[in-house]
Amino acid sequence: MTEILGVPVAVLSGQLMLGVINGAFYALLSLGLAVIFGLLKIINFAHGAMYMLGAMGTVLLFDAFGVNYWVALFLAPVIVGCFGIVLEYFLLRRIAGQDHIYSLLLTFGIALILQGVLTNIYGVSGLRYSMPEVFRGGMNLGFMFLPYYRAWVIVAALLVCFGTWFMIEKTRLGSYLRAGTEDSQLMQGFGINVPLLISLTYGFGVMLAAFAGALAAPIYSVSPVMGSNILIVVFAVVVIGGMGSIAGAVITGLMMGVVEGFTKVFYPEGSAAVIFLVMVVVLLIRPSGLFGKEA
């Protein structure tokens, strides 16, 4: 069998595949962060909590109302998105225009409160959510066994990422958004409701996080603390890609998934740190990130 650095190629192909799957989650989460930062200049530390709410929401909707996976995949993000709009309207709006550190602290506080309250109610062992019937099992690719659900994760995540990029970069609504954040007074002069636009953008950004959470519910342990670990990694991804760059966030997300996957084979102890190492190197060489515009 052909080997690279003592590891069979078949094993590496498997890890590449898994890296892309994990990268798809990173892409979805960092996309939401990038949208919120790019358009609102808010550093959203509540993003991990929104991811958690999406996953918890999916489980609780099923437990309480028997809502099935497909409906929850739509409903949970919408509910969390509405919650995000409420947060933006009553809290974030009040500190708009202040230093970044204020929005960072406010959103971090919100995240801790959500996590604490839900821990008190549901504990930390994790809630059970069974795999939807159609995704049970998997296919043998020759070099690995690929569960159907993981294949679906890639498809769903990439579709949503592409849709978001298209909407922001190629449609009229997207151009309003971009213009509104560039010069909101001028936009208001044209008769466009900029505050509404901003609320909707924040809602949409957290909706993407909640969608990632709903997508994660059948394969990861769903608990109130699940968002706090992933948040920091996703921030590193956004920094590597370039704060605010939409396409950059998606491509970097996928890349970092793969980098992390290979590290798990060659030096597993370092797999939690490798993304931060890449971040340091990128910041030293290209401070605005791989896809960021030079200031």
Next chain:
Amino acid sequence: MTITKKLLTSAVASALLVGGAQAEISDNTVKIGYLADMSGTYRDLAGPNGLTALEMAVADFGGKVNGAKIEIVSADDRNSPDSSSSTVRRWVENEDVDLVAGLVASSVTIAVSNILEESNKLGIVSGSAASSITNEHCTPNHIHYVYDTYPLANGTASAVVKEGGKTWFILTADYAFGHALEGDVTRVVEENGGEVIQTVRHPFPTSDFSSFILQAQSSGADVVALANAGADTTNAITTAGEFGLTQSGQTLAALLLFLTDVHALGAQSAQGIQLTTGWYWDMNDETREWSDRFMEETGVRPTMVHAGIYSSTIQYLNAVKATGSDDSQTVRKQMMDTPINDMFAKNGIIREDGRMVHDMYLAEVKTPEESKNEWDLYDIVRTIPGDEAYRPLSESKCKLVTQN
């Protein structure tokens, strides 16, 4: 030594000790401080429900011992040795706490036991795993009650090797507890004629285990052992199920699993997993009766840690009652002299190193068809006698054990 002689010596010894402590309960109050993770990773296995178990024990004792009031205070350890140390220092120095109960994270326990030794108060450890707590870190001021890493490795690993699992892949949480467990397992596997062909250390915590499960599959080992705990273990088990690890003929062995973890996984994902436990709620009428009462209070079935907190508190209060003292050494001596026979343990003995030696159980998680309700999860397949399960005193590095 004959039994009468032993009794006589202990009677004399306790008389001397009791004399020294004036056989009195300080401030006419027995104060118990409950220290545990109330909000973090280890919340569910001990946490607020452990406090309920403690309150049940005090209530069953009538709230008083020899006319002295029993009081309870509690605090969140935040899994931090530093913040726990200052809490316990305040308790023993300013608030006259006589006993510290709960004690979950091993690092917290080791830090707290030093303060207990300095101030000569007593601690009963129900949640921690590290066997070093009664080995190199032993003190005359604490008792380790429920389980430790030594029997976890002994019970599960030796059973799996004997069933034919000769080659092992160990997936270890990359920190002190994981390394200790990995070491214990490797020793047991090799002693039983098996071989560890690969160990992989994953960062703590890890949420995605698919990469490690794939490595375990391609290693071709008979057994994939998980030397981690909590969400890491449940995540790894879920992923193993998704990738069809057991269907391809490999055995999955989880070395530390609590009932709350298995409940979170459910019988569907956890079926067939073998584990070692110090206690299970559905073993006999006594355990069931107590568990029913616990469930009425909390809404969930107790873990071995919850049961251990209840049992050890009753044992402690009995010792205070018998000696009429809350002096730590008097009470500890009395507890060592009294075999434990209750719903938690039969003929449990507290050794001089502070280890409570009792039977451990090898359990197998039931299939969804066998499981009658959400908490009907274990089949006890073997009882491991206490002497066989725990580290023998002859191998002890504890300063309290005199080696011949």
